[in-house]
Amino acid sequence: MLKIKNLHASIEDNEILKGINLEVKPGEVHAIMGPNGSGKSTLSSVLAGRDEYEVTEGSVEFLGQDLLDMEAEDRARAGVFLAFQYPVEIPGVSNINFLKTAINEAREKKGLEPMPAKEFLSRVKEKAKLVGLEGKFNNRSVNEGFSGGEKKRNEIFQMAMLEPKLAILDETDSGLDIDALKVVADGVNKLKSPDNATIVITHYQRLLDYIIPDYVHVLSNGKIVKTGGKELALELEERGYDWIKEEAVNA
């Protein structure tokens, strides 16, 4: 469903992504790990369509479409969801209104009527339960005054509401206590289906105990330098990244 080929991207003339190749098929879970500053968030921003980044080379295909040719909102409507590393606060806009607007706008573009209030509310109830929010934040402003962990849970809640085809979770686990981590992982697992795929960006193998990846990739200095199964995450946890960097240099 996602084919990234030789992707190069830069910001303000600094090349951050230096030739990424990655293929994600429906039903798969990919983990991306890598040192700070290696370009993980950049990759997710580029995929989501943030226009500060300039793609200088390469291509990205998503469900047969040229993803790079689409506006951010069209990518979202096509099924790309990004759980932000740093979710943004929108004062005065209730969570519920935010989601209603997002869902109905996507429906409108597909020529559908707005979702009936009853259906919407029962969906809210169901999905909130999934991430252990139970309607707690419905009337609070989007992320405003939320704790770090609450923001992350809210991202997963939004993901559950929007039912994306491809979810990119950018360090959704950081800042979560162990119980919240289980809840979030549980939520992600329940949303898994043979039709959708997940890219999990993380620093900790801990999360991968709960969300079992099919592949683990190591991103270093703008390139995927190693790919393996879930045991690679364990190895990274033990040995750090230096040995991989060396391998990459020697290769």
Place this chain on the structure above:
Amino acid sequence: MASEEELLEEITNSEYKYGFVTNIESDKAPKGLSEDIVRFISAKKNEPEWLLEYRLKSLKIWQGMIEPEWAHLQYPKPDFQDLHYYSAPKPKKKLDSLDEVDPELIDTFNKLGISLEEQKRLTGVAVDVVMDSVSVKTTFKEKLGELGIIFCSFSEAVQEHPELVKKYLGTVVPSADNFYAALNSAVFTDGSFCYIPKGVRCPMELSTYFRINEAKTGQFERTLVIADEDSYVSYLEGCTAPMRDENQLHAAVVELIALDRAEIKYSTIQNWYPGSKEGKGGIYNFVTKRGLCMEDSKISWTQVETGSAVTWKYPGCILKGDRSVGEFYSVAVTSNHQQADTGSKMLHIGKNTKSTIISKGISAGQANNSYRGLVKINKHATNSRNFTQCDSLLMGNKCGAHTFPYIEIDNSSSKVEHEATTSKIGEDQIFYCKQRGMDEETAINLIVNGYCKEVLNQLPMEFAVEAQKLLEISLEGSVG
């Protein structure tokens, strides 16, 4: 300068003359402003002598005044001799039901999405429509009448309830208050009048829609709302104007009087033609709005303004009675070449008085938005409080926001808090919304609505919806 007495003398002794007697039947006064014009208006409206005197006195005061200059407003000064000060629309008969209203007018309202029929069907909104200068229609009057509530056009009040008008007119905004108030006091043609008797809670929102219709007619509305002891009223004022090229002057005066333990909520949606994108045309809006609060009373001003080329307006409260409360909630949007200099004045005179000012400015395009607030706490107004929050949101790089708070406290037991923020609409916020599938336009509307939430929440439900729509329309295409 002549004393008041001499002025009165001069006025009462001067010959009752019209420079254009033959035109008394005409629907329009000739251009220009003079004693003759004032007499013409007064005669046309069959006013009592005391009101004519009031007008003439105001005219004298106005003639002695100089049009003020505002540091942050730039516009060609209106030529006061090039305006018509009176005009009446074509259908002249008093109407009892909607069926009798000019179908064209109904059509216009339908276009604006504020059809009278709808209004009438809605949860009991009484509508008093002012088309140019003459009241065309008053609804729900009987229902209000049962409670002793008077809600009618100003001219009607002058005829039917002269004692109330005489007692309160000019007591909150005296003619000499400022240039535009003096002008209005001399030539006001119509407006609304409302009186809520003692202990009565007005069961419905009282609503007035204004519309400027005829070219080159300055409209000078006069509104007087009196809430007698222990009463309550919520009053809505909304206006729209069609596109036009020539600047139209609008100088209204609104006076609110809340007697002991009374409460007045006064909400405004102001949506006049702001001028073209290039800055041509648009309405000049110079309004004096003020409320007087007696003991334990409360007045709240809420306004959402998106219109006018130039806006100059400072709704305020005189907190005269002990423990009285004044509130001001405002959203002012300026885009393209619009200019706004608005704010609030809170005058604390009574003890333990409280005021709150929440002002949200939004500037887009090349617009300029200034907040000018005065909070004055008198020596005897002990233990008084003011809280002011003044936020500016900028969209793009060419617009500006300015804040000018003036604070004077003359006693040591009172406290004033002032908070001000200026922010740019965040790229991060917009991207976040887009990532959830929203268009840029939708994202901006959502963010702006959130930013204005505290103010929009003060509006009655239907009005809040309308206000949101207005914000959307006025910010269309302002970013990107």
